[in-house]
Amino acid sequence: MPLAPFKEAEALTMGVELELQLVNPTDFDLSSSASDMLHLLARGRFPGDVKPEMTESMIEVSTDVHTRHEALLAQLRQMRDALVAAGDRLNVGLCGGGTHPFQRWFHQRIFSKPRFKELSGLYGYLAKQFTVFGQHVHIGCGSADEGLYLLHSLNRYLPHFIALSASSPFFQGVDTLFDSARLNSVFAFPLSGRAPFLLKWEDFERGYFAKMEKTGVVNSMKDFYWDIRPKPEYGTIELRVCDTPLTVERAAALACYLQALCRMLLERSEAPPAEDDYLVYNYNRFQACRFGLDGMLVHPKTNESLPLREDILATLRRLEPHAAALESSAALDELYKVAAGEGNHASFLRRQHAEEGGVEGVVDAAVRCFREEVTA
Amino acid sequence: MPEALINLMGQVAWPLALAVAWLAGELGHRWLALPRISSYGIAGFLLAAGQAGVLPEVRGGAMALLANVAFGLILFELGYRINLAWLRANPWLGLTSVVESVCTFYAVFLVAQALGVPTLPALLLSALAMSTSPAAVLRVVNEARSSGQVTERTLHLSAFNCVLALVVFKAVVGYEMLSSAGGVFEAVWNSLVVVLVSAGLGALFGVAVPGLLRLLGGLARNATVVFALAVLLLTALTDALKFSPLLAALAFGLVARQRRVVLSQVQRNFGALGDLLTVLLFVYVGATLDWRQALAGAELALAVVAVRLLAKTLATTLFAQPSGISWRKGALTGLALTPLSAFAILLLEQTRHLKLDLLEDVAGVMAVALLLEVVGPLLTRWALVWAGETQRKEET
Numbered sequence: 001m002p003l004a005p006f007k008e009a010e011a012l013t014m015g016v017e018l019e020l021q022l023v024n025p026t027d028f029d030l031s032s033s034a035s036d037m038l039h040l041l042a043r044g045r046f047p048g049d050v051k052p053e054m055t056e057s058m059i060e061v062s063t064d065v066h067t068r069h070e071a072l073l074a075q076l077r078q079m080r081d082a083l084v085a086a087g088d089r090l091n092v093g094l095c096g097g098g099t100h101p102f103q104r105w106f107h108q109r110i111f112s113k114p115r116f117k118e119l120s121g122l123y124g125y126l127a128k129q130f131t132v133f134g135q136h137v138h139i140g141c142g143s144a145d146e147g148l149y150l151l152h153s154l155n156r157y158l159p160h161f162i163a164l165s166a167s168s169p170f171f172q173g174v175d176t177l178f179d180s181a182r183l184n185s186v187f188a189f190p191l192s193g194r195a196p197f198l199l200k201w202e203d204f205e206r207g208y209f210a211k212m213e214k215t216g217v218v219n220s221m222k223d224f225y226w227d228i229r230p231k232p233e234y235g236t237i238e239l240r241v242c243d244t245p246l247t248v249e250r251a252a253a254l255a256c257y258l259q260a261l262c263r264m265l266l267e268r269s270e271a272p273p274a275e276d277d278y279l280v281y282n283y284n285r286f287q288a289c290r291f292g293l294d295g296m297l298v299h300p301k302t303n304e305s306l307p308l309r310e311d312i313l314a315t316l317r318r319l320e321p322h323a324a325a326l327e328s329s330a331a332l333d334e335l336y337k338v339a340a341g342e343g344n345h346a347s348f349l350r351r352q353h354a355e356e357g358g359v360e361g362v363v364d365a366a367v368r369c370f371r372e373e374v375t376a
Numbered sequence: 377m378p379e380a381l382i383n384l385m386g387q388v389a390w391p392l393a394l395a396v397a398w399l400a401g402e403l404g405h406r407w408l409a410l411p412r413i414s415s416y417g418i419a420g421f422l423l424a425a426g427q428a429g430v431l432p433e434v435r436g437g438a439m440a441l442l443a444n445v446a447f448g449l450i451l452f453e454l455g456y457r458i459n460l461a462w463l464r465a466n467p468w469l470g471l472t473s474v475v476e477s478v479c480t481f482y483a484v485f486l487v488a489q490a491l492g493v494p495t496l497p498a499l500l501l502s503a504l505a506m507s508t509s510p511a512a513v514l515r516v517v518n519e520a521r522s523s524g525q526v527t528e529r530t531l532h533l534s535a536f537n538c539v540l541a542l543v544v545f546k547a548v549v550g551y552e553m554l555s556s557a558g559g560v561f562e563a564v565w566n567s568l569v570v571v572l573v574s575a576g577l578g579a580l581f582g583v584a585v586p587g588l589l590r591l592l593g594g595l596a597r598n599a600t601v602v603f604a605l606a607v608l609l610l611t612a613l614t615d616a617l618k619f620s621p622l623l624a625a626l627a628f629g630l631v632a633r634q635r636r637v638v639l640s641q642v643q644r645n646f647g648a649l650g651d652l653l654t655v656l657l658f659v660y661v662g663a664t665l666d667w668r669q670a671l672a673g674a675e676l677a678l679a680v681v682a683v684r685l686l687a688k689t690l691a692t693t694l695f696a697q698p699s700g701i702s703w704r705k706g707a708l709t710g711l712a713l714t715p716l717s718a719f720a721i722l723l724l725e726q727t728r729h730l731k732l733d734l735l736e737d738v739a740g741v742m743a744v745a746l747l748l749e750v751v752g753p754l755l756t757r758w759a760l761v762w763a764g765e766t767q768r769k770e771e772t
Contacts, residue, residue, distance in 0.1 A: 024523070025459055025461075026456070026457045026458075026459055026633065027457070031523050031524075032523040032524055032765065033523070033524055033525070035524070035764065036524055036525040036701060036705075039701065039702055040700045040701070056523075056524075086700075088462075088465035088466070089465060089466045089699070089700040090466075090525060090528075090700055090701075091459055091462040091465075091466075091528055091532075107521060107767075109767060112764065
């Protein structure tokens with residue numbers, strides 16, 4: 001199937017997808033309740049879109065297309081309220097967090113849908129290990145080439161999103177010492193990581209995608225698990241490195257950070273992306289996953305080492321005029337608090353673990369965070 | 377048979393029966409996809425005094441206490457999995473439970489009367505028929521690793537209808553005491569006080585044990601052993617005081633969960649210890665049944681099984697949509713509630729000291745229990761499979 005033509009979307013529009021955990025409020029283990037939740041939600045009018053994900057213990061919700069922080073946050077809150085109400089009716093808890101702290105991957109059930117069955121057949125146990133939960137942010141692009149330009153220009157900022165959203169320190173019952181253990185699961189997939197360095201859509205379409213398709217390895221863009229990938233049918237690029245945060249407020253803030261960043265990059269005041277930027281890409285990515293906001297970055301252009309936290313704070317300051325223009329200053333304020341003081345959700349979960357003395361308490365806290373609108 | 381051999385047989389009868397039952401459970405599970413507990417029950421029944429005669433007469437004594445402990449562990453685990461807040465969030469669930477239990481009670485009572493059962497045994501039979509065997513339901517759920525609305529609702533409704541059944545059962549016993557020889561004091565004692573004190577003792581344990589665990593600190597990994605010991609103590613205590621170990625264990629689990637200070641996952645089935653005691657429980661229950669009584673009550677049994685299934689399924693289906701699930705899942709929940717066995721038999725055992733000896737009076741119960749002992753868990757399993765809530769074969 002050839003690649004769909006890149007739809008021209010309104011630049012800097014945004015949409016958010018959240019993969020959420022369904023947990024049993026008694027033992028806090030994952031609960032195979034996606035079918036039941038979807039059945040109940042389908043009976044009312046859901047303020048957004050909701051669909052199944054790979055395993056029965058996860059669902060994915062997505063917002064409409066937005067341009068402003070306030071409207072995006074309002075819709076995310078409505079969706080959260082509808083989900084929490086449905087969960088209460090079915091005795092199912094919902095929460096964010098990039099991983100479930102202690103679920104056993106081999107107990108997960110693949111959702112009964114042909115594509116998921118097919119993926120399970122191909123990837124075997126990796127499919128069940130993929131019971132991890134991410135936030136995806138779509139940014140609308142005026143043209144396909146603009147999309148590719150943004151996609152590659154963002155390479156240097158990618159660790160920001162990993163560190164700010166990180167909420168998966170625990171995996172299979174233990175502290176992994178990573179702030180985002182989730183991305184390690186994604187990395188196991190053969191078509192994960194970075195997109196090939198191509199800046200022209202035509203080159204991407206004919207020179208790369210068509211060739212890949214001929215090898216029989218891929219059928220559609222969905223088969224790529226890249227950190228950022230183009231989504232031609234929407235006319236967007238899709239950022240996929242974020243863990244699902246514990247609150248929808250944080251999710252909205254991350255989306256607006258990306259929106260403001262793209263606005264700045266489109267001014268073309270920075271040096272254009274180059275293939276060599278990717279020399280430090282995996283290292284920087286690792287630092288953000290492992291140490292979160294305390295990681296160290298290597299600047300791809302200057303090769304200078306700089307603390308990730310400082311880089312985020314500096315970027316937030318540079319984004320101020322863009323946030324003002326996009327009416328998203330409140331969103332950036334929230335991230336400023338995260339980077340400058342209270343830390344990301346991974347550190348919140350670690351504190352909960354220390355206080356409650358167990359991984360069950362971590363899930364309990366995550367469930368409460370999601371429903372109570374507390375700023376964790 | 378030489379006397380020495382008979383003596384030897386007497387001594388190894390129970391271990392032998394347990395080994396045979398376990399083996400039957402594994403083979404039945406592998407070849408016929410039978411829930412293991414069905415096979416345990418059949419093995420117990422076949423080896424019992426009334427049948428093959430391998431096992432001695434089982435009533436009373438150490439085995440009854442052990443069976444009670446096994447059942448106590450299961451009830452504790454069930455209680456621990458019950459979320460009372462769900463009743464507040466979804467009142468339809470509570471309504472389903474009440475309607476389901478009341479309909480079962482009336483339907484079974486009418487059928488029993490129609491078939492000529494005298495009023496008192498008919499009332500007791502109806503009370504027992506309200507309950508769904510928590511042991512059977514929990515074991516099948518754990519064995520199939522099922523999860524979803526049919527699973528959750530079956531567990532919750534089973535816990536609720538057991539409590540309702542117990543209360544009604546004790547009320548009937550109290551009424552009987554009142555109207556026969558006994559005085560008001562004895563009647564009240566045997567119904568209200570027994571229920572309240574049993575539940576109270578369980579609740580006390582539910583507060584004290586997690587508190588103790590927290591006090592000792594760092595004991596999350598030992599929670600299973602501590603809870604198991606507490607259930608053992610609670611069962612022995614309530615049994616010795618002639619209260620209800622079953623209600624106490626259930627209340628213990630319920631309160632321990634609501635007041636959870638130790639956020640540790642109680643090991644499912646209480647691990648190997650729970651597995652062993654479950655074999656014993658179901659062999660014991662099977663062994664209390666006598667084929668002659670079962671045969672005599674077969675007609676009543678079939679009728680009760682049919683109306684009970686109908687009443688439960690109707691109620692769960694009726695309230696399925698308003699309570700948030702599909703008609704189909706509602707009907708499957710009713711089907712999954714079929715098992716009745718251990719609970720009824722042990723309850724009747726409990727009343728033996730009242731000299732009512734209802735076990736003989738309600739011969740039909742034996743047959744019902746026998747039938748549902750084998751068929752019940754199988755129906756529960758099918759309901760969970762049909763609801764798509766179990767691990768599918770190709771994925772295991």
